[in-house]
Amino acid sequence: MKVKDGIIGLVVGDALGVPVEFQSRYSLKMNPVEGMIGHGTHNQPEGSWSDDTSMTLATMASIVNKNAIDYEDIMKEFCNWFLNDKYCQKEQFDIGIATQNALIEYRKGIPALECGGTGERDNGNGSLMRILPLAYIPDIDYETIENVSAVTHAHKRSRIACVLYVEIAKSMLENEGFPIEEHIEIASEKIQAYYRDEPELKHFKRIFEDDLDDEDEISSKGYVIYTFESVIYCLKNTSNYKDAVLKAVNLGEDTDTVAAICGGLAGIYYGFDDIPIDWIDAIPQIDKVLSLCEKYEAFCNEY
């Protein structure tokens, strides 16, 4: 099964980062995360996942239940998470501002595709962190990926970030054995060809040009471009799942989301067996995630 490689990679990365979210890089340099720990920032038990995982699971469950990508239903399941703690281990404890605003709009009866913020300030990493499931759907088109972003994050920059991420994941799924740089290059070329004169492409320049080797120039804050750059930096400068996600967490700031987005790709690239089993076992209710992965894989195979 392939779906669990990326999805469990994402969940484990999220859970590793939750206890130290918002900690500075300096403080993590002094006291780095080396494995699964509990409490900290959100005072949650060891192995707790956050919004990144919950919204990813909600997306997968909606697609499985509807046997289709239904934007209204995806928003309904996001509300079920936010209001009813569905897709949580215990309760919802973390939500981004843009996502919360979009869910409030949806509750007012606004159509799903009109709920996401379109301002330049609405470009947090909140749609990038939950877009991975789409990479497993054969021949998924860019418009659909953009729309799944747009229900919470409708600015073109966030939409393109989601398409680029799905393309990198797809390249890893399709071209096994290629080095990481090559997957990024393949995906970057596709995006630049498709969006051609789109002015937003300039924000992705450092990713396209492979100009991400200096850690001092990488910010791991929640802006979608900074997050994406951090993820690429971590993938390029490590050689296994464990080191990639620990590097992501220890960059500081938006630790859970950077590690979740990095972990999704690292899980695909290195495979499920490279994810430390004691980290997987430390996550309460991981069986529910694995069973949803199986259902989602069946959907993708029949698509």
Ligand SMILES: [Mg+2]
């Ligand atoms: Mg989170």
